[in-house]
Amino acid sequence: MTLPPLTAFGPDFTFAHDDWLAHPAGLGSVPKDVLGTEVAVIGAGAAGIVAAYELMKIGLKPVIYEAARFGGRLRSEVFDGTGFEGRAPVIAEMGGMRFPVSSAGFYHYLDLMGLETRAFPNPLTKAAGSTVVDLEGETIFARELSDLPRLxxxxxxxxxxxxxxxxxxxxxxxxxxxxxxxxxxxxxxxxxxxxxxxxxxxxxxxxxxxxxxxxxxxxxxxxxxxxxxxxxxxxxxxxxxxxxxxxxxxDDDQRYVVGGVESLLRRLWLAEPPCAHWSEGTSLASLHGGATRSRVTKISRKSTEGSLNICDQWGNEGAYDAVLVTCQSHLLTTAMDVDENLFAQPLWMALDRTRYMQAAKTFVMVDRPFWTDTDPQTGRPVMSMTLTDRITRGTYFFDNGPDQPAAICLSYSWMTDALKLLPLSDEKRVDLALKSLKKIYPNVDVARHIRGVPKCISWEADENFLGAFKGALPGHYRYNHRVYSHFMQQDMPPEQRGIFLAGDSVSWTPAWVEGAVQTGLNAVWGIVAHLGGASDPANPGPGDVYDVQGPVALEG
Missing domain, CATH: 1.10.405.40 (Guanine Nucleotide Dissociation Inhibitor; domain 1)
Known part of the structure; x- marks a missing residue:
């Protein structure tokens, strides 16, 4: 018997966001007198752009604010000198880079935008070709799990x-x-x-x-x-x-996006879907005159039930009936002046207690995929996808074809291993990685193949992120429940309604873009309901079934 495909259905909130997206009735509608209403969206990452795209289709006018770079943690950096004359760009995926096919909501948008994916070269997969495990100085070559020792x-x-x-x-x-x-x-x-x-x-x-x-x-x-x-x-x-x-x-069946995952958000920005209220040819880009607004410095409300006021870094102000916040939760206290009464104190506790994981990546461009060369002594590739207890931890190879420039993620590390690199220059990070790999592959001179300058990142050092992704500690379930359920606002006091949360800080599945997509869609339902709209009866939205299918509440 063929099993149904595995999707990110629950387990905390058992709602099929992918089915909601695919239904021909759409995600809902708002009253005619609300059409064209501006809704502020803070953050141009996955949650913000997906939500803005769907709000535009419903007939609202998203106004997107971005503090630094479009794309959030879907950040695809192109190495200089590549991507010209029809040749494939050499990409360094600084944030999300591998996307499990169970992320059905995310893949809905990949398919909609016509993007190609390929198998990610994870260890012991066909896409990797071969894997080297280097642990406590012992190096083992394998193509599949059965090649490794019985342990x-x-x-x-x-x-x-x-x-x-x-x-x-x-x-x-x-x-x-x-x-x-x-x-x-x-x-x-x-x-x-x-x-x-x-x-x-x-x-x-x-x-x-x-x-x-x-x-x-x-x-x-x-x-x-x-x-x-x-x-x-x-x-x-x-x-x-x-x-x-x-x-x-x-953690299974992961793929990468050809041309860089950031291209998904850029295509959604430029896409011209059929929209309620807006004329044919309308896009997020056209609604914004081609550019997002700047960094938000203040969120306030002058009266209990009045509009929410947004001020950007240049002193420009706007008033909105609804605001969606998709940035990392710590920025609400470190980067913005936010009226304290916009959130209940238990919610502030949850937002401030969110714990972020550190992560660091070091990429270089090389002249060609030399790692596929055959070692004449062993008959094996000269290098393989590498897992090690050394400072590099994980090394991955990205091939653009024979004799074409390619990319190596020399090091992908987390927490303590990432913190070791935090104060170091890009060149020093590459040097440490090369010295580490030299101990595993003593006969390979990686440096002679490197071209251009490296691309490195430590997400905790970026003032607009302060960490790579959420990592919940024991006892954090109640905190996560508070922030995740915030889009259900019917029982909140008036002064706390109209501001919504989405993104990695809110998701039950941090570090995976599907969580950002799903929370962005939850917020779309919440904003529509807040403005007097509703889902089509034929296609109930997340808030319509939340009381029955929502997360369990723990005592205390």
Missing amino acids: YQEISDAYLRALDEGGAFTELQTAIRAKDAARVKSLWNPIVAAWDERTFYDFVTSSEAFQALSFRHREVFGQVGFGTGGWDSDFPNSMLEILRVNLLGF
């Missing part, structure tokens, strides 16, 4: 058993595939109560499957892991966060 298969088997023991994994994933909301909730809600205050590491070490194995197994699991790499940076996180990643298939 690695034991780790993989143990983790799958642990997921079934402690997370009802097989049953839950079957219910998620079937989009059986009631069954998902009946299985997931008890897990929330049982695992909210326990870490990923606790889950691993307390499982019967891993207790039967050695510390060495847990150590290798943390350093090298499975799927996309090591998991030790996530060991302190709430196990609920890891379970969601596994249940929704976010």
Whole structure:
């Protein structure tokens, strides 16, 4: 029997955003006298652009504010000198770079904009070709899991058993595939109560499957892991966060966007879909005169039920009946002057307690995909996708074709490994990465192939992000519940209505763009409802079913 495809259905809020998007009735409508109303959208990342695109189609006028660079953490940087005369650009994906096919909402927009995806070169995948695992000075070459020592298969088997023991994994994933909301909730809600205050590491070490194995197994699991790499940076996180990643298939069947993922948001910006109210040929770009507004410095409200006032960095002010905030939550206290009474104090607590993961990437452009050259002594490629406990942690190769310039992500690291690089120059980061890789590949001179200047990033050093993505700690479920449910405003006091939240800070699945897409769509429903509109009865929206299918509330 062929199973239904796995999509990001729940498990906390069991609503099929992809089905809502695909329905011919659309996402809703607003009263005629509201058509053309301006709605402020703070942030031109995935959540902001998706929401603005859908609000425009409904007949509202999004006014997008962006503090720095269009695209948010979907940031595709093109190496200088490439992409000319029909040749493929050499891309460094500084933010999101691998997108699981279970992200059905995100892929809805990729397909709509006609973008091509290809298999991401994750370890032990056909796309990678080959993988080298370098751990404690021992280097192992493999093309698939069975090529690795038995210990690695034991780790993989143990983790799958642990997921079934402690997370009802097989049953839950079957219910998620079937989009059986009631069954998902009946299985997931008890897990929330049982695992909210326990870490990923606790889950691993307390499982019967891993207790039967050695510390060495847990150590290798943390350093090298499975799927996309090591998991030790996530060991302190709430196990609920890891379970969601596994249940929704976010660590499996990942693809990258040809030409750079940022191109999706740029195409949505320029797209001219059929819209209520707006004339044919209207786009987000045309509504903005070709450019977004500038950085927001203040959000205020003069009266209890009056419009919300936005002030940008140049002192320009605007009044809006609704505002969507998609930036990282910490910016509401570090970068903007926000009236405290716009949010309830428990919500402020949740926003301020959001914990962000550090992440660093180091990319270089090379003259050609030399890593595919054959080593005459071994008969293997001279280099492979590399997982290591050294400072580089993960090294990935991106091929534009034989004898064409290509890209190497020399290093992708998180948390402590990322912080080691924080004060260093780009050149020093490359130097450290090359020295690390030289110990794994002593006969390969990577430096002689490098062209141009490197591209590096530490997201925690960017004042407009202060971190790469949310990483919930044990006990954070209640905080996440508060911010996620904020689009449901019918029971809020008037002074707190009209300002909405979306994006990674709000999502149950941080670090995955599907969460930004889904929260952006939730906010679209909330804004439409706030302005007196509604979903089509034939296509109920997220707020229409939230009371029944929404996240479980924990006591206390």
